[in-house]
Amino acid sequence: MTERSEYRQARWDVPLIFEKSRAGTTSHQYPEVEDEIRKTVGALDSLIPKAMQREKEPEIPEVSELQVIRHFTRLSQMNFSVSTGTYPLGSCTMKYNPVINDWAANLDGFAWLHPSQDVATSQGALELMWELEQWLTEITGMDAVTLQPAAGAQGEYTGVMLIREYHRCITHECEQRNEMLIPDAAHGTNPASAAMAGYKVVVVPSSEDGLVNIDALKTAAGPKTAGLMLTNPNTIGVFEKDIEEIADIVHDAGGLLYYDGANLNAIMGITRPGDMGFDVVHMNLHKSFSTPHGGGGPGAGAVGVKDELTDFLPVPRIVRRSDGCFDWDYDYPRTIGKVHGYFGNFGMLVRAYAYIYSLGKRGIRTVAENAVLNANYVGHHVSAIPGFTMPYSKDAPRMHECVISAEDLLNETGVSAMNVAKRLLDFGVHAPTVYFPLIVPEALMIEPTETESKQELDVLISAFRDISEEAYTNPEKVKGAPYSTAVRHLDEYRAAHPKTLTLSWRMLQKQSDTEA
Amino acid sequence: MDFKHPWLPLTEDVKQEMLKSIGRNNLDELFSNIPEKFRLNRDLDIADSHTEIEVARRMQELAEKNEPADSGRVFLGDGLGMHYIPSATKSLAGRSEFVTAYTSYQPEISQGMLQTLFEYQSLMAELLGIDVVNSSMYDMASALAEAILMSVRVKKKRNLVLVPGTISPVHWRVVKTYTEPLGIDIQEIDYERKTGQMNLGDLESRLSENVAAVYLENPSYLGFIEVGVDRINELVHEANALLIAGVDIMSMGIMRPPGDYGADIVVAEGQGLGSPMSYGGPLLGVFGCIDDMKLIRQLPGRLVGMTRTSDEPFKRGFVLTLSPREQHIRREKATSNICSNQALIAVTAAIDTSLLGPAGFREIGETITYKSHYAANRLNALSDVHAPSIGDAFWKEFVVSFKGGVSAQSVHEGLLERGIHGGKILTSEFPDLGESMLISVTEIHTKDAIDELVNAINQIVNDGGGK
Numbered sequence: 001m002t003e004r005s006e007y008r009q010a011r012w013d014v015p016l017i018f019e020k021s022r023a024g025t026t027s028h029q030y031p032e033v034e035d036e037i038r039k040t041v042g043a044l045d046s047l048i049p050k051a052m053q054r055e056k057e058p059e060i061p062e063v064s065e066l067q068v069i070r071h072f073t074r075l076s077q078m079n080f081s082v083s084t085g086t087y088p089l090g091s092c093t094m095k096y097n098p099v100i101n102d103w104a105a106n107l108d109g110f111a112w113l114h115p116s117q118d119v120a121t122s123q124g125a126l127e128l129m130w131e132l133e134q135w136l137t138e139i140t141g142m143d144a145v146t147l148q149p150a151a152g153a154q155g156e157y158t159g160v161m162l163i164r165e166y167h168r169c170i171t172h173e174c175e176q177r178n179e180m181l182i183p184d185a186a187h188g189t190n191p192a193s194a195a196m197a198g199y200k201v202v203v204v205p206s207s208e209d210g211l212v213n214i215d216a217l218k219t220a221a222g223p224k225t226a227g228l229m230l231t232n233p234n235t236i237g238v239f240e241k242d243i244e245e246i247a248d249i250v251h252d253a254g255g256l257l258y259y260d261g262a263n264l265n266a267i268m269g270i271t272r273p274g275d276m277g278f279d280v281v282h283m284n285l286h287k288s289f290s291t292p293h294g295g296g297g298p299g300a301g302a303v304g305v306k307d308e309l310t311d312f313l314p315v316p317r318i319v320r321r322s323d324g325c326f327d328w329d330y331d332y333p334r335t336i337g338k339v340h341g342y343f344g345n346f347g348m349l350v351r352a353y354a355y356i357y358s359l360g361k362r363g364i365r366t367v368a369e370n371a372v373l374n375a376n377y378v379g380h381h382v383s384a385i386p387g388f389t390m391p392y393s394k395d396a397p398r399m400h401e402c403v404i405s406a407e408d409l410l411n412e413t414g415v416s417a418m419n420v421a422k423r424l425l426d427f428g429v430h431a432p433t434v435y436f437p438l439i440v441p442e443a444l445m446i447e448p449t450e451t452e453s454k455q456e457l458d459v460l461i462s463a464f465r466d467i468s469e470e471a472y473t474n475p476e477k478v479k480g481a482p483y484s485t486a487v488r489h490l491d492e493y494r495a496a497h498p499k500t501l502t503l504s505w506r507m508l509q510k511q512s513d514t515e516a
Numbered sequence: 517m518d519f520k521h522p523w524l525p526l527t528e529d530v531k532q533e534m535l536k537s538i539g540r541n542n543l544d545e546l547f548s549n550i551p552e553k554f555r556l557n558r559d560l561d562i563a564d565s566h567t568e569i570e571v572a573r574r575m576q577e578l579a580e581k582n583e584p585a586d587s588g589r590v591f592l593g594d595g596l597g598m599h600y601i602p603s604a605t606k607s608l609a610g611r612s613e614f615v616t617a618y619t620s621y622q623p624e625i626s627q628g629m630l631q632t633l634f635e636y637q638s639l640m641a642e643l644l645g646i647d648v649v650n651s652s653m654y655d656m657a658s659a660l661a662e663a664i665l666m667s668v669r670v671k672k673k674r675n676l677v678l679v680p681g682t683i684s685p686v687h688w689r690v691v692k693t694y695t696e697p698l699g700i701d702i703q704e705i706d707y708e709r710k711t712g713q714m715n716l717g718d719l720e721s722r723l724s725e726n727v728a729a730v731y732l733e734n735p736s737y738l739g740f741i742e743v744g745v746d747r748i749n750e751l752v753h754e755a756n757a758l759l760i761a762g763v764d765i766m767s768m769g770i771m772r773p774p775g776d777y778g779a780d781i782v783v784a785e786g787q788g789l790g791s792p793m794s795y796g797g798p799l800l801g802v803f804g805c806i807d808d809m810k811l812i813r814q815l816p817g818r819l820v821g822m823t824r825t826s827d828e829p830f831k832r833g834f835v836l837t838l839s840p841r842e843q844h845i846r847r848e849k850a851t852s853n854i855c856s857n858q859a860l861i862a863v864t865a866a867i868d869t870s871l872l873g874p875a876g877f878r879e880i881g882e883t884i885t886y887k888s889h890y891a892a893n894r895l896n897a898l899s900d901v902h903a904p905s906i907g908d909a910f911w912k913e914f915v916v917s918f919k920g921g922v923s924a925q926s927v928h929e930g931l932l933e934r935g936i937h938g939g940k941i942l943t944s945e946f947p948d949l950g951e952s953m954l955i956s957v958t959e960i961h962t963k964d965a966i967d968e969l970v971n972a973i974n975q976i977v978n979d980g981g982g983k
C-alpha cells in the first residue's frame with residue numbers, strides 16, 4: 001500500500017497589489033543623474049515636448065519592497081507546479097525542469113547578451129545554437145533546423161508557411177493546393193495555424209482504433225492537398241502503425257507531411273520523424289527538452305525540415321565559416337521571412353542545450369523508454385478501476401501518455417471527467433488534461449513523464465481508485481470538489497458575462513463607479 | 517548496462533516490477549506499434565552524458581566566449597530594454613512555483629499564477645492608459661503582426677493597413693510574414709526627412725474605405741517622438757479606421773500614454789520590465805485594447821478575468837476567460853493560434869512594475885531622457901558628427917550620423933577595438949540617413965562610459981583613429 005499525505009494548499013487572502021498602495025511609499029530607487037549632465041542638457045521640459053508629456057502619473061501601486069516580496073511569495077504558494085507535485089497534464093510533458101539549466105540561462109554571458117551585438121562578441125551563443133541545431137536535426141532525422149519560433153504554435157505556423165512556399169516555388173501549385181488535412185484528434189493549434197497561413201482545413205476522421213482512418217485519408221487527399229498535419233504518437237498516445245502508408249498517400253497526392261512534435265518525448269532515440277517520411281517537424285523544447293513551462297510560457301518551437309525545404313527557412317540562419325567562426329546569414333532570397341523579432345527564445349535554447357548535454361545519447365533514449373513505461377503502468381492500472389476505461393486500440397501499448405475515459409463513471413454515478421479532475425486536486429496531484437482529444441468521451445489524458453518515480457505513480461493510481469469508490473458511494477462528495485485548494489469552485493460564467501467581465505483593475509474601478 | 521541519471525528515478529529492478537505488473541515481458545514490447553523498418557537501432561549521434569559539474573563547466577565555457585552588455589559599454593537598444601534588474605524581481609520571478617507550472621487550466625489550484633497575470637494585465641493597462649491587456653504575446657514584433665490581423669477582423673472587408681515609413685525593419689518583416697498569406701496589404705506612410713514626423717498629407721491621401729488600421733510608434737524606431745498624435749488620431753477615426761500604437765513601456769512614467777491619444781489597440785515590448793535581453797528572447801509582447809466588446813472578442817491570446825466562487829461565502833478568484841476566442845475551442849476559426857505564451861515574462865513584468873511604482877517609472881524615464889540627450893549633445897558637438905540626425909525630441913535612442921567620408925562600419929570597428937560596442941548600424945536599411953547608427957542610452961550607462969564613447973568616436977572620426 002502506498003501512503004498518501006493529506007494535501008492542503010496555502011490559503012492566503014491576498015488583496016490585489018493595488019489595494020495595498022499607500023501614496024509616497026518607495027520600493028526601488030535610481031541614482032541621481034549627475035549634475036554635469038543636467039547642466040549640459042537643461043530642463044526636462046525642453047527635452048520632451050509638453051504635448052507629449054504624461055500629465056497624470058500612472059495609477060500603479062506604491063508599496064514597499066517587503067510588501068512586494070510577501071505579496072508574490074504568498075501568491076506563489078497558491079500555485080501548483082512540478083516542484084509541488086505530480087503534474088500529469090497530458091500533451092504538456094510536465095517533467096522535472098532541472099535547476100542547473102535555469103542557472104546556465106542566467107549566466108551574464110548569456111542573459112546580458114544583446115542580439116544586435118557584433119558576432120565577434122557573441123560566438124558562444126552562436127556556437128550553442130549551432131550545436132543545438134545539429135542535435136535536434138539528428139534526433140528528428142531531418143536535414144536542417146531553425147530555432148526561431150517562440151512556441152509550438154509558432155513552429156506550426158512556420159512549418160505550414162514552409163509547405164506553402166514549397167508549393168509556390170517548387171510544385172508551382174500554391175493556388176490550387178489550398179487545403180490542409182488535419183485529423184479530428186489533432187490539437188487546436190494545428191487547424192488554427194493552418195488557417196492563419198490561409199489554408200482551408202479538411203478534417204480527417206479517426207478510425208475505430210483511434211488512428212488515422214486510411215480510407216478517409218485516401219478520399220481527402222488529392223490535387224488540392226497542400227499537406228497533412230499529424231501527431232505521432234497521436235493524441236490518444238498510440239503510435240500510428242500505418243505511418244508508411246499514410247506518408248505514401250500524402251506524398252502520392254503531391255502533399256507534404258507535417259509532424260506535430262508535441263509528443264516527441266515518446267520516441268527520442270527510438271525512431272525519428274524524418275525516417276518515417278515527415279518533411280517538416282516542430283519540436284516543443286518546453287516539453288521534450290524540459291525547458292520550464294513558466295506558468296504558460298515562454299516555450300520554444302524549433303522546426304526541422306528536409307533538404308527540399310531548407311531554402312525557405314526563416315532568416316537569419318547560423319552558418320559556420322571556413323575559419324571555424326559562426327555568423328548570421330540573411331542571404332536566403334526564398335525565405336518565408338521572419339516570425340520573431342530576433343532569433344527565438346534563446347534563454348530556452350540554453351536550457352535545452354544543457355538538458356541534452358547532461359543526458360546525452362543514452363539518457364535521451366532512456367527518457368523515452370521510461371516515459372513510455374510510466375504511461376503504460378498508469379494506463380493499465382487506472383483502466384482497471386471501476387468507471388474508467390481506455391478506449392481505442394485496446395491491445396496496442398500506449399506511448400508517453402494514455403487517455404482514460406470516465407464515460408462509464410458518468411453514466412453510472414453522474415460523476416464527470418471534470419469532477420474527477422477537480423477531486424484529484426485534493427490528493428495533491430494536478431489534474432490530467434480533460435476533454436481532449438475530442439474523440440474520447442469524458443477524456444482524462446494522463447502523461448506522467450519519465451521523471452516520476454513508481455511511488456508517485458502509485459499515489460496517483462490510488463487517488464483514482466479512491467475517487468472511483470467515492471463516486472459509487474458518495475458522488476456528491478466528488479462533485480463538490482475541490483476542497484483543499486486555495487479557493488473552491490469558481491464561477492466561470494460570471495467571469496465571461498459582459499455585465500460582470502473584469503479583465504483589469506481599471507475595469508473593476510469603472511464597475512464600482514457605476515455601481516456607486 | 518544500467519544507465520543512471522539524477523533526473524531518472526526508475527531503477528532496473530523497479531522497471532522489471534512495473535513491466536510484470538502490466539503483463540509485459542520487456543520494454544521492447546511497449547514499442548511494438550513502431551514498424552521495425554523505422555527503428556533507429558543505433559545510438560543517436562549527439563553528445564555523451566555528463567554530470568552536473570561537467571555541464572556547468574561547458575555552459576560557463578560557452579558563456580565566456582561572449583562579451584555581454586553588463587559591462588555598461590554596449591550602446592544598443594534596437595527595440596529591447598537594457599535595464600538594471602532589481603534583486604527582488606529576479607528572486608521572486610525565479611520561484612519555482614511560478615517557473616514550473618503550466619497554463620492555469622485548473623484555476624482552484626493555480627490562483628497564484630492567475631492573480632499575478634491579472635495584476636500584470638492591470639498594471640500594463642494603467643501604464644498604457646488602456647482598459648484591457650491580454651496575458652502576453654511572444655514579442656512586440658508578433659504582437660504588432662497580430663494587432664494588424666485583429667484590426668482586419670474587426671473592420672471586416674477592409675484589408676489595407678498603413679504603417680510609419682520609419683518602422684523597425686524587423687517588425688516590418690514579421691508583419692509581412694504574417695499578413696501576406698491572408699492577402700492583407702501593408703503600406704508605408706511617408707515621413708518628413710528632417711524631423712521624422714509622419715507626413716500627415718500623405719496619411720490623409722492614403723486613408724480610404726479600405727484602410728482597417730493605421731499604426732504609429734512613439735517613440736519611433738529611430739528614437740524621435742511623434743508629436744502629431746492628436747491630429748493622427750482625428751484623421752484615422754474620421755476614416756473609421758482603428759489606431760494601433762506601439763510604445764516603449766519604460767517611457768510611460770513621463771510620456772503620454774497611447775490610450776490618451778485615442779489608440780484602439782496598443783502593443784509594446786515588455787522585456788525591459790525585469791527580464792534580461794537574453795540574446796533576443798524570451799521577450800514579452802504586451803498587447804492591449806479598449807473596453808469594447810467588438811474588439812475584445814477579436815483579441816488574440818489568453819485573458820485572465822476576475823470572478824468569485826460559485827457558492828457562498830463568495831470569495832474573489834481568477835480564471836482564464838473568453839476562451840471561445842481561442843484555438844483549443846474555436847480551432848480554425850480562432851482569433852489566433854497562440855497557445856503557450858510568455859507568461860513567466862509577464863509575471864516578471866508584474867513584479868518589476870510593482871517594485872518601481874509611479875516614482876520609479878518617473879525616475880527611470882527622466883534619467884534616460886537626461887542621459888540620452890547628454891550623449892547626443894556631446895556627440896553633436898564633434899565635427900563631422902551629427903546627432904540626432906533625424907528629429908529633435910527623442911527618448912532613449914537617437915540616430916548619429918558621420919560625415920567626412922567616415923563609414924559607420926569603421927566607427928563600429930574602432931569602438932570594438934576600444935572595448936565599446938556602438939549602436940545598430942542603419943546605413944543599409946535607412947540609406948537616406950547616410951552613414952549612421954542608432955545609439956541607445958539608459959540608466960545603466962554612467963557618465964564616464966558615455967564620455968568614453970564620445971571620446972572614442974571623436975578619435976575615430978577626427979584623428980584617423982578608425983584606420
Ligand SMILES: Cc1ncc(COP(=O)(O)O)c(C=O)c1O
Nearest residue numbers: 091151152153187262299855856
Ligand atoms: C499536440 C500539441 N500540439 C501543439 C501544441 C502547441 O504548442 P505551444 O503551446 O507550445 O504553442 C500543443 C501544446 O499545448 C500540443 O499539445
